Amino acid sequence: MIYLDNAATSFKKPEAVYEEVMKCMREYGANPGRGGHSLSIRASMEIMKVREKLGWFFNIKDPMRICFTKNATEALNIGISGYLKEGDHVITTSMEHNSVIRPLNTLKRDRKVEFDVIDCNQFGEIDLDDIKKAIKPNTKLLVSTLSSNVNGIIMPVKEMGSLASESGIYFLLDASQGAGSIRIDVEEMHIDMMAFPGHKGLLGPQGTGGIYIRDGLKLSPIIFGGTGSHSEIVFQPEMLPDNMESGTLNTPGIIGLGAGIGYIEEAGIDNIKARKHELVKTLHEGAEEIGCVKIYSKNDPKSNSGIVAMNFNGIDSTEVSYVLDKVYNIATRAGLHCSLMAHQTLGTVKSGIVRFSPGPFNTLDEIDITLNALREISNSI
Amino acid sequence: MIYLDNAATSFKKPEAVYEEVMKCMREYGANPGRGGHSLSIRASMEIMKVREKLGWFFNIKDPMRICFTKNATEALNIGISGYLKEGDHVITTSMEHNSVIRPLNTLKRDRKVEFDVIDCNQFGEIDLDDIKKAIKPNTKLLVSTLSSNVNGIIMPVKEMGSLASESGIYFLLDASQGAGSIRIDVEEMHIDMMAFPGHKGLLGPQGTGGIYIRDGLKLSPIIFGGTGSHSEIVFQPEMLPDNMESGTLNTPGIIGLGAGIGYIEEAGIDNIKARKHELVKTLHEGAEEIGCVKIYSKNDPKSNSGIVAMNFNGIDSTEVSYVLDKVYNIATRAGLHCSLMAHQTLGTVKSGIVRFSPGPFNTLDEIDITLNALREISNSI
Numbered sequence: 112m113i114y115l116d117n118a119a120t121s122f123k124k125p126e127a128v129y130e131e132v133m134k135c136m137r138e139y140g141a142n143p144g145r146g147g148h149s150l151s152i153r154a155s156m157e158i159m160k161v162r163e164k165l166g167w168f169f170n171i172k173d174p175m176r177i178c179f180t181k182n183a184t185e186a187l188n189i190g191i192s193g194y195l196k197e198g199d200h201v202i203t204t205s206m207e208h209n210s211v212i213r214p215l216n217t218l219k220r221d222r223k224v225e226f227d228v229i230d231c232n233q234f235g236e237i238d239l240d241d242i243k244k245a246i247k248p249n250t251k252l253l254v255s256t257l258s259s260n261v262n263g264i265i266m267p268v269k270e271m272g273s274l275a276s277e278s279g280i281y282f283l284l285d286a287s288q289g290a291g292s293i294r295i296d297v298e299e300m301h302i303d304m305m306a307f308p309g310h311k312g313l314l315g316p317q318g319t320g321g322i323y324i325r326d327g328l329k330l331s332p333i334i335f336g337g338t339g340s341h342s343e344i345v346f347q348p349e350m351l352p353d354n355m356e357s358g359t360l361n362t363p364g365i366i367g368l369g370a371g372i373g374y375i376e377e378a379g380i381d382n383i384k385a386r387k388h389e390l391v392k393t394l395h396e397g398a399e400e401i402g403c404v405k406i407y408s409k410n411d412p413k414s415n416s417g418i419v420a421m422n423f424n425g426i427d428s429t430e431v432s433y434v435l436d437k438v439y440n441i442a443t444r445a446g447l448h449c450s451l452m453a454h455q456t457l458g459t460v461k462s463g464i465v466r467f468s469p470g471p472f473n474t475l476d477e478i479d480i481t482l483n484a485l486r487e488i489s490n491s492i
Numbered sequence: 493m494i495y496l497d498n499a500a501t502s503f504k505k506p507e508a509v510y511e512e513v514m515k516c517m518r519e520y521g522a523n524p525g526r527g528g529h530s531l532s533i534r535a536s537m538e539i540m541k542v543r544e545k546l547g548w549f550f551n552i553k554d555p556m557r558i559c560f561t562k563n564a565t566e567a568l569n570i571g572i573s574g575y576l577k578e579g580d581h582v583i584t585t586s587m588e589h590n591s592v593i594r595p596l597n598t599l600k601r602d603r604k605v606e607f608d609v610i611d612c613n614q615f616g617e618i619d620l621d622d623i624k625k626a627i628k629p630n631t632k633l634l635v636s637t638l639s640s641n642v643n644g645i646i647m648p649v650k651e652m653g654s655l656a657s658e659s660g661i662y663f664l665l666d667a668s669q670g671a672g673s674i675r676i677d678v679e680e681m682h683i684d685m686m687a688f689p690g691h692k693g694l695l696g697p698q699g700t701g702g703i704y705i706r707d708g709l710k711l712s713p714i715i716f717g718g719t720g721s722h723s724e725i726v727f728q729p730e731m732l733p734d735n736m737e738s739g740t741l742n743t744p745g746i747i748g749l750g751a752g753i754g755y756i757e758e759a760g761i762d763n764i765k766a767r768k769h770e771l772v773k774t775l776h777e778g779a780e781e782i783g784c785v786k787i788y789s790k791n792d793p794k795s796n797s798g799i800v801a802m803n804f805n806g807i808d809s810t811e812v813s814y815v816l817d818k819v820y821n822i823a824t825r826a827g828l829h830c831s832l833m834a835h836q837t838l839g840t841v842k843s844g845i846v847r848f849s850p851g852p853f854n855t856l857d858e859i860d861i862t863l864n865a866l867r868e869i870s871n872s873i
Contacts, residue, residue: 112531119523120740122531129517132744136510136697141823142500147813148823150493150503181562181699184717184739209726210717210739216726217716310740316517318562318699318742333714335598336565336591342828343841345590345597358565358591359501359691361699361742363513432528442522442529447723460724 113441113477117470118260118288118418120310120317124367125374132316132367143362144339154362161369162352168372169305170296171323178355179321179365183287184210185333186306186322189355190283191254192218193330194304199251201226202242202280204266205456206235206259209449211285215254225249231456234409235264239274246278253282258289261453261464262408263391263418265289272301281328287311289416291375292384292471303328312417314375314471315368318361324351332357383471388412390469390478394419397482401489407457407464419467420457423492428463431488435465439484443467494822494858498851499641499669499799501691501698505748506755513697513748524743525720535743542750543733549753550686551677552704559736560702560746564668565591566714567687567703570736571664572635573599574711575685580632582607583623583661585647586837587616587640590830592666596635606630612837615790616645620655627659634663639670642834642845643789644772644799646670653682662709668692670797672756673765673852684709695756695852696749699742705732713738764852769793771850771859775800778863782870788838788845800848801838804873809844812869816846820865824848 114122135157141150143158159174166174180186191214195201203211205228218224227245231237242253253275258265268284275282281303286295291312297305302323309319324330332347336357341348348354375383395410398421407420423431432445446463447454454460467481495503516538522531524539540555547555561567572595576582584592586609599605610622623634634656639646649665656663662684667676672693678686683704690700705711713728717738722729729735756764776791779802788801804812813826827844828835835841848862 114522114531116522116529116532119532120521122521124517124521129514132517133510133514136505136513140501140503140505140698141495141497142698147810147826148497148817149821150495150823151497151500151825181566181742182739185562185715187717188715188738208718209723212726213716213728213738217728220727308740316742316744317521317523317740318745320739334566334569335594336568337589337830339830342590342830343832345593345832346601347594347598357569357594358563358701359689359698361562361697361745363697364699364742364745429528436529440530442531444532445528449718449720449723451724451726 113481115467115469115473115481116442116444118311118466118468119444121312121314121470123472124314125371127370127374128314128316128367131370132363135363135366140363142359158360158362158365161365164369164372165321169323170298173326175351176326177321177323178352179319179360181318181361182320183285183306183308186320187211187285188214189322189330189333190304190306191215192333194252194281195222195224197223198249199224200247200249201252201254202229202245202250203254204229204237204256205231205452206261206264207254207256207450207452208260208285208287211254212452228452233457234407235259235262235453235456237266239267239270242271242274246280250280253280254285256285256288257293257295258416259453260288261448261450261466262420262457263288263415264409265293265414265416269300276301292380292387293416294380297323309364309368309371313368314371316364319364319368322355334358378471384412386471387417387469390473390475391415391417391419393475393478394467394469394481398485401485403489403492404485407459417468420464422459422462422464423489426492428465431465434488435484441481441484494861496848496850496854496862497823497825499692499847499849500825502693502695502851504853505695506752508751508755509695509697509748512751513744516744516747521744523740539741539743539746542746545750545753546702550704551679554707556732557707558702558704559733560700560741562699562742563701564666564687564689567701568592568666569595569714570703570711571685571687572596573714575633575662576603576605578604579630580605581628581630582633582635583610583626583631584635585610585618585637586612586833587642587645588635588637588831588833589641589666589668592635593833609833614838615788616640616643616834616837618647620648620651623652623655627661631661634661635666637666637669638674638676639797640834641669642829642831642847643801643838644669644796645790646674646795646797650681657682673761673768674797675761678704690745690749690752694749695752697745700745700749703736715739759852765793767852768798768850771854771856772796772798772800774856774859775848775850775862779866782866784870784873785866788840798849801845803840803843803845804870807873809846812846815869816865822862822865
């Protein structure tokens with residue numbers, strides 16, 4: 112199997128991820144922060160190391176401002192629903208995932224939160240002036256993806272962060288696509304909140320993710336309950352990370368995430384980015400030469416986090432993806448990719464898109480085989 | 493290390509749990525339900541098998557009414573916050589975990605939900621008549637733990653379910669303590685919703701759990717976003733389980749949970765219960781013979797899910813637990829156990845409780861060593 116669905120979940124993982132997950136489960140699979148015994152303390156300490164590693168990785172000075180969640184979707188819900196109040200206005204982009212759009216629509220319905228969606232161009236590129244014009248007196252939040260999960264377009268995050276900061280509104284970044292191959296510095300980029308998944312570019316296991324919350328920003332939790340701390344109070348403890356970490360954490364998953372980040376540190380994030388771009392560039396340029404293929408992604412590493420989104424003219428994306436899987440054993444994703452507006456932006460609501468998302472462990476040989484498959488499909492139409 | 497903290501997280505797990513988690517991660521660690529390719533379909537199918545296994549295990553006819561969550565706390569929040577509306581009244585017990593009490597207090601504050609707590613006796617036993625008397629015209633929900641996480645007392649779940657059913661109110665069971673060694677039949681017990689963790693008695697990995705929602709009962713989700721389904725709509729899809737399963741699931745964890753249940757099926761739930769009771773009984777009776785020990789648990793399998801809660805007269809629980817860990821390498825838990833009211837009920841708010849919770853893999857030899865340690869501590873006071 113040639114796996115080109117890393118934008119959904121990275122696969123394979125670095126060897127250390129498998130090993131550390133197993134080591135944790137077999138050697139210290141106790142409950143972190145719920146007991147004073149040695150195994151529990153070891154679990155807590157190992158989790159703390161991952162928190163610190165994430166802090167270092169994203170330039171977050173206080174790792175206690177990072178709360179672990181089950182995935183980036185939970186993190187986005189905390190950032191959006193935990194912050195916005197009745198009458199607040201939000202600005203977002205037309206390239207967002209349903210994990211941003213559905214919470215916003217729900218708050219619009221239930222909490223009278225208003226939001227404006229800034230239209231992007233046919234490649235998903237945004238005009239900063241359009242954001243500026245959309246700012247209103249009650250604008251409280253700018254939410255943007257770091258990079259689109261549909262076509263990989265990278266947003267001008269630093270500029271968006273500056274604009275938000277200058278305008279006195281908070282900036283929530285959805286780093287689901289790009290974290291692990293694009294350098295993120297929460298200070299330099301003026302990021303106030305950041306949601307990230309563990310199982311994509313950070314190369315950790317599924318069931319992991321987190322939210323960074325800038326110091327001084329107070330959010331309401333969306334889940335209340337056991338935290339192992341302050342058992343004597345009947346409300347949720349206010350201190351972070353406990354405030355957002357109710358119930359037993361996914362310890363083995365978090366430990367695996369730490370190993371994934373360890374791998375990225377060792378390999379070098381810029382090397383991973385370059386490696387991914389080499390694969391994307393080869394696939395992009397090869398596909399461009401196939402007559403009936405239309406590509407919706409850009410082909411430079413500054414604009415693309417690692418996706419080639421394409422269609423064969425007139426053919427539904429699911430058909431192409433199906434043939435790639437069944438005939439050629441190549442895993443891609445087709446359809447609407449949890450993001451209706453992005454498809455409206457790219458003009459692919461009807462056809463969907465075939466998404467090719469290589470990871471750091473794919474090879475140029477695999478891309479060549481994929482291009483051969485695309486050529487054969489093209490010839491058979 | 494003698495691990496007697498299985499009420500927090502079961503450790504070790506059955507060998508198959510480790511093996512299946514690794515097999516999933518290495519062989520089919522793709523994204524379930526997010527793509528049509530073979531690996532993704534395999535991940536979806538394996539998750540479906542676990543859903544079916546859980547359905548069989550709890551006598552839930554439609555496995556699609558089981559939604560996976562990150563832990564039982566998230567599940568309880570869905571059951572409580574997803575169901576209750578302004579003006580509703582809830583009845584619960586004084587033996588509940590913070591994962592019930594904190595959501596209820598939050599709803600009381602934010603949504604004007606009322607609730608009454610039924611006091612239990614000094615062993616945590618409840619009087620059904622007290623529940624009956626507390627039912628009001630606006631009572632919509634009865635929430636109870638299957639068994640206390642502090643002293644193991646088992647609630648009369650079947651009778652509570654019948655009473656709720658006859659009174660036209662829903663019954664939400666917190667099966668955190670007991671699922672895996674106490675038979676649960678949602679039909680026979682009139683359970684309308686049930687929250688369960690994967691990582692305790694069900695012997696699965698941390699980061700897993702779920703909620704069962706009876707057919708016809710419509711709850712609001714607490715997390716909105718990517719479900720891999722109905723990408724064309726900007727609100728959360730209403731069908732279960734997608735309605736409650738936003739974002740990528742913890743596939744390896746869920747697969748491991750399936751292996752945990754597989755182990756219980758093979759070993760036989762009644763055998764596991766008998767095995768745990770043998771350990772509890774030996775510890776209980778041995779501890780009773782030590783003069784200065786006070787025990788807060790009952791010693792019959794019908795009343796105790798597998799916990800011996802005790803204190804040495806006049807000594808703080810954390811001190812005893814600390815010595816057990818450092819000197820004897822025995823893992824127990826001390827303190828308030830995320831459940832203030834249970835300690836008020838048992839009269840242990842000041843001292844906390846030393847909790848011994850054996851699992852199916854503990855041995856009688858380990859219990860003997862533990863009793864020797866307790867005798868030595870007693871002699872040294």
